[in-house]
Amino acid sequence: MKTQPRILVTNWVHQATLQQLALLGDVDANETRMPWPREEVMRRAEKADAILAFMPDSIDARLLARCKRLRVVACALKGYDNFDLDACTQAGVFVTIVPDLLTEPTAELAVGLAIGLGRNIREGDALVRSGRFDGWRPVLYGTGLDGSVVAIVGMGHVGRAVAQRLAGFGCRMLGVDPSAETPPGMIRVTLHRALEMSDVVIVCAPLTPASRHLIGNDALARMKHGALLINVGRGSVVDESAVLAALETGKLGGYAADVFEMEDRALSDRPEAIDERLRTHPRTLFTPHLGSAVTRVRQAIELRAVDNIADVLEGRRPRDAINEPTQPLAKAG
Template identity: 80%
Template sequence: MTMRPRILVTNWVHETTLQQLSLLGDIDANETRMPWPREQIIRRAEQADAILAFMTDCIDASFLARCKRLRAVACALKGYDNFDMDACNAAGIWISIVPDLLTEPTAELAVGLAIGLARNIRDGDALVRSGAFEGWRPVLYGTGLDGSTVSIVGMGRVGRAVAQRLSGFGCRLLGIDPVAEVPPGMIKVGLNRALETSDYVILCAPLSPGSRHLIGADALARMNADTLLINVGRGSVVDESAVLAALEAGKLGGYAADVFEMEDWALPERPKAIDERLRTHSRTLFTPHLGSAVTEVRKAIEMRAVDNIADALEGHRPRDAINAPASLARTG
């Protein structure tokens, strides 16, 4: 009798996803909302033919050396910097992502963070909840998008989607990208010019060696003191310590983020937590990586990852594969 494939699911997924996976093989699933420790994941992965992986996972050569049966890693995400492509290629393992489904909800959140930071939503909510609010007072004046200059750094799918949503807000849109062109209605400029002339800077860039700490002390020094910085790309595109220093010195108008340096697991020198002074600074607004946290979107992302696993287990190239394995021969 042919042994059914084993599929490891490292984080919580919807029941419909598990049901679909069960048609492909035997499931070993994390049914909690917390990620397993790395060693526990590796032990379970030793018997797996495929892994449904998430951002909390970090798969490298040391991980793969213990996974002799593994054929595919289907990532339920778009940014794959926590996954060692060279190691997967050398081990003959497919890596797939979900490239499109996160775009619109992430773009919506970017606009929400920009408005929330500019209009003092966090402080306004706290005032009402405190019981001290007695009706309108001339307090918490902020800034608006109408008539402002907004720079979008990274003109991939998310950057273009942010631009599309901002096109109706009456703002001047600048696009920054070394390769991609900008859509009609935007002006393509260099990063330095954008930083010097913008009221808002929205980061949509992926993490790469060239983008790590793209916004550091030098970049922040080019901004006006009231510029608002919003990050929905990757945490380490920003140097959080430099952002904190700029905020404390009154040289940055505010910082909003959905992504953080501590999440970039593949970087050994990453901070292990968000600095308390940054977390508690009055001119910050944070969300816990909610870019794709829309129920129907997450279900669709999970199901697309399932499709990629099905392709691999059937001996085909996964439809969203992003690598070219040197050899697909794996020994059981």
């Protein structure tokens, strides 16, 4: 009798996702809202034919060495820098991502962070909740998008979606990306020029060896005094230590982020936590990686990852594969 495929789900998913996976095989799912510890994931992965993986996961050669049955790692995400593609390819394991479904909600959040930071939403909310607000006073003047110069660093799907949303705000938009075309209505410039000209800089770039700490001490020194920086790309594209220093000197007018260096688990020298001084700085605005945290979007992302698992378990090349392993479909379940 043929053994049922085993599918490991490392983080909480919607019930509809579990139901679809149950049609494909035996499911071992994390039903809590907290990620399993690394060793727990490795232990459970040993008997898995497929893994439904998420942002907290790190798939590397050490884990793969223990996974003799594994055929596919289906990532419910777009940015895959925590996953060792070379190691997966050598182990005969497909890696898939969800390339497009995260784009729109992430772009929406980027604009929200820019408005929230510039218009002092955090401080205004605290003032009202304190009970000290007695009516209008000339306080908390900030920066609006209308009439501002906004640079978007990284003109991939997310960067272009941010530009589309900003088109109605009356701002002048600059695009920074040597490898992508600039959409109509934007001016293509170098990073140095964009930093010098912009009132708001929105980082949408993925993490690569070349982009790590792209926005660091030198870049921040080039920015206009009091300019705002927003990061919805990857945490380590921005040097958080350099940002903190620029905030403390007043060079940087504010920093908003949905992504953080401590999340980039593939980097051995990443910080273990967000610096407390950055977390508590009054000119910051943070969200806990909410880019795709829209219920219907997250459900669609999970189900797209399930489709990729189904492809492999049924003997097909997965539709969203980002690698080409040697003889990946020959493993026996």
